[in-house]
Amino acid sequence: xxxxxxxxxxxxxxxxxxxxxxxxxxxxxxxxxxxxxxxxxxxxxxxxxxxxxxxxxxxxxxxxxxxxxxxxxxxxxxxxxxxxxxxxxxxxxxxxxxxxxxxxxxxxxxxxxxxxxxxxxxxxxxxxxxxxxxxxxxxxxxxxxxxxxxxxxxxxxxxxxxxxxxxxxxxxxxxxxxxxxxxxxxxxxxxxxxxxxxxxxxxxxxxxxxxxxxxxxxxxxxxxxxxxxxxxxxxxxxxxxxxxxxxxxxxxxxxxxxxxxxxxxxxxxxxxxxxxxxxxxxxxxxxxxxxxxxxxxxxxxxxxxxxxxxxxxxxxxxxxxxxxxxxxxxxxxxxxxxxxxxxxxx
Numbered sequence: 001x002x003x004x005x006x007x008x009x010x011x012x013x014x015x016x017x018x019x020x021x022x023x024x025x026x027x028x029x030x031x032x033x034x035x036x037x038x039x040x041x042x043x044x045x046x047x048x049x050x051x052x053x054x055x056x057x058x059x060x061x062x063x064x065x066x067x068x069x070x071x072x073x074x075x076x077x078x079x080x081x082x083x084x085x086x087x088x089x090x091x092x093x094x095x096x097x098x099x100x101x102x103x104x105x106x107x108x109x110x111x112x113x114x115x116x117x118x119x120x121x122x123x124x125x126x127x128x129x130x131x132x133x134x135x136x137x138x139x140x141x142x143x144x145x146x147x148x149x150x151x152x153x154x155x156x157x158x159x160x161x162x163x164x165x166x167x168x169x170x171x172x173x174x175x176x177x178x179x180x181x182x183x184x185x186x187x188x189x190x191x192x193x194x195x196x197x198x199x200x201x202x203x204x205x206x207x208x209x210x211x212x213x214x215x216x217x218x219x220x221x222x223x224x225x226x227x228x229x230x231x232x233x234x235x236x237x238x239x240x241x242x243x244x245x246x247x248x249x250x251x252x253x254x255x256x257x258x259x260x261x262x263x264x265x266x267x268x269x270x271x272x273x274x275x276x277x278x279x280x281x282x283x284x285x286x287x288x289x290x291x292x293x294x295x296x297x298x299x300x301x302x303x304x305x306x307x308x309x310x311x312x313x314x315x316x317x318x319x320x321x322x323x324x325x326x327x328x329x330x331x332x333x334x335x336x337x338x339x340x341x342x343x344x345x346x
Contacts (some may be wrong), residue, residue, distance in 0.1 A: 003326060011225035012188070012196060014180045017317075018227050019322040021156040021325050022329075041113040041162060050163035052110045067106040067123070068130045076103035078171055081143055101171035102138060106130055115153065115164050115272065117262025118341055124255040127166075131279065132243040132251075138170040139284030146174045146283045154274025156301060156309065162212060166277075170284075185291040197293035198239050210331040213260050217246075217253035220261050222331040227321040229303045229310050230268065230330050232261060235298035241292040242281040261298070264337045271306035 006021045049056045051065045058074040078101030089096075108127050109119055116124055131149050138147050151166035152159040173183070204210055204221050212220040212232060220234045224244035234257055239280065246254065265273035281294035301309040303324065316322055 003013060003328070008320075009225045011223075012200070013184055013186055013225075014177070016225075017320055018225055019320055020326060021322060021324055022326050024324045036336050043111050043113050045112045045163070048112055048161060048163050050105070050107050050161055050165055051112050065107070065110055067110075068126050069110075070104055070130060071135065073103035073105050073167065075098075076261040078169060080104050081172075097173075099171060099294075100143060101169060102141075102144070103170075104138075104168040105135065106134070106166045106168065108166065113162050115136065115262065115266075116258055117266050117273075118343070119164070119259065121252070121255045121259055124258050125252055128243075128246075128254050128258075132246070134168055135243050135281070135284075138168065141170075141284075143172050144170045144284050145172050146170070147281075148178070149276060150276065150278035152276050156270065156274045157276050174283050178283070181280055182283070182289075182292065185293070189201050189291040191346055195239050195293050197235060197295060200321060201235050201237060209328045212264065212334045213257065214333055215252040215253045215256055218257040220257055222334070224327060226327045226330065227323055228299045228301065229323060229325055230265070230298075230300050230334060232298040232334070234258075234261065234297075234298070235293065236295075240294055241289050242294050243279070245294070260339050263341045264334050265298075265300065267337045267342050268334065269302060269306035270342045273300060273302065275301075 001022065002022075004022055006019065006023070008017045010017055033288075037155075044051055046054065048054060050062070050069075050195045052062055052069075054297050056074055060071075060074075062069065062071075066109050074132060078099065080102070081098075081100040106127070108114075108116060109123060116127070135147050135149065138144050146235055147168060147170045151164065155162075185196045188194075188199075192199070204224075205214075205219065210222045210224060212222060214220065214237075217238070218234060218236055221231055223233050236246070236250065236254075265275065276299045278297050279294065280297065282289035282292040303310040310324070312321070
């Protein structure tokens, strides 16, 4: 469909449109090229504030952890509620309201030189367990309304430390993008009588062109409405509103999918592949939220090589998102890559 011609596609999850311009990949590139990230790092870095036993910026000493390690972010973007500062003037043009919450860091591994793509599946399974534990623990707090789990990988994505880690920002209010997804999932359930993403996964599996990988419990695909060149959604086959809906086998399958997708990403340009990844799931407001189908978003910026990325500027910032290669082509490229990491090939 429109393989060689400009067209736009509708994002049923957010209600936005994206312009697809597949013919633009033929244009020459003389713009910025970022240097690929260095793949060789030590197993332990004495100067890293996330490695076991090292001193962090606030003076605290990390334990000699041998698995995962979770701690409150030393430079948190959200702070606990403060009495006496929870009021704001009632103004329809200059609206503001207090926002509080908790920010945490999750170290995936004590090894400084690993990424999720190069960890063993049982190690990644432990990360999955910690995500679930943190989602439930933070979500039970009265002051928390939404728990956002995410990872920024690579300096180009603003990651200040290469040690394998992710973050959690648990806020009182619901952030804008999950709120938009909730709105459209609820609308679809009300109008169609079925879950939006359950229906979407079924249609994608029937089509097959945008599927990257799958196992018994999960499907990784390039969304029909993808914005970033090699954007991927990872979704459970069965309806689950949050991470806590998984049994042991499902958690193992999630770890398997995370590793396999990470390997494909690194193999694409034979470099440590940068991305922002996040989990969207039901809010922590005590409701059941049957409209929600939890899922992962991967937003990687690279376009043509390890040194050429997609810039969201000009038209993208002022009009609407735009992409240069079709989601079908991106999925085929990722799907055909080896599941053996390029650094492990002898």
